[in-house]
Amino acid sequence: MIWIHPPYDVEKVSIISVVERIEKQTRYIRQAGSEHFAIIDFVIEPCQGHIGFINEALIQDDLRGNKEWEQMFPMIICYIFDAVKSFIQFQYNERKLAIGHFKFKLMSLRIHPGDSKLMDFAIATHIGLREIFKNEDADE
Numbered sequence: 001m002i003w004i005h006p007p008y009d010v011e012k013v014s015i016i017s018v019v020e021r022i023e024k025q026t027r028y029i030r031q032a033g034s035e036h037f038a039i040i041d042f043v044i045e046p047c048q049g050h051i052g053f054i055n056e057a058l059i060q061d062d063l064r065g066n067k068e069w070e071q072m073f074p075m076i077i078c079y080i081f082d083a084v085k086s087f088i089q090f091q092y093n094e095r096k097l098a099i100g101h102f103k104f105k106l107m108s109l110r111i112h113p114g115d116s117k118l119m120d121f122a123i124a125t126h127i128g129l130r131e132i133f134k135n136e137d138a139d140e
Contacts, residue, residue, distance in 0.1 A: 001103065002081065004051040007089045008098045016133070018102035021045045026128030028120050038120035039110035040080065044132060045103050051088065052103035053081050063111060072118070079118045080106055083125035091133065099133060 008015075022044040030036040040057075055077050063069040084104050091097040109121065 001052040001054050004053060004085050004088065006051060006098065006100055007092045010049075010100070013098040015098045015100040017100060018044050018046050022132055024128045024132060026124045026131070028124035028127060035112075035115035036117060036120045036123075037110075037112040037115035038117075038124040040121060040124050040128065041107040041109070042125075042128065043105040043107060045105065046101060047103040048101055050103070051100050053084055054103060054105040055081075057106045057108050060109075060111060063113070066113070069111060069113060075118055076109065076111070076121050077106065079122045080109075080125050083122035084129065087126055087129045097133070 023041075024044065025039065025041045028036060028038045057077070059070060059073045063073075088099055091099050
């Protein structure tokens with residue numbers, strides 16, 4: 001597990017915690033102009049006192065042996081990790097929401113050669129997290 005250090009002082013803020021396991025599939029698919037395609041499956045689970053990232057995704061079978069995507073696969077995981085980290089930072093800096101006490105477990109992802117871009121996976125991650133935390137409000 002990779003730990004994510006939150007942008008807030010855990011001793012000085014009220015942290016919005018994940019209290020139950022949430023399974024999520026999120027998509028970012030655009031077909032107007034240049035093509036974009038990303039589907040990710042992830043799980044959010046409670047993790048007391050920490051924010052963690054776990055990758056359990058493997059490259060899909062139809063891309064095994066494709067040198068380009070085998071080399072890009074670790075970069076996709078990094079883009080997803082960075083998206084989780086930047087989502088947490090954005091929520092705190094812009095909305096004053098201290099989100100924490102969870103682990104993000106990447107279960108699988110779907111790549112379409114020719115359509116998928118690295119940033120598509122970051123956008124899909126952000127969309128999924130926004131849907132999970134959409135009803136949270138900052139403490140006044």
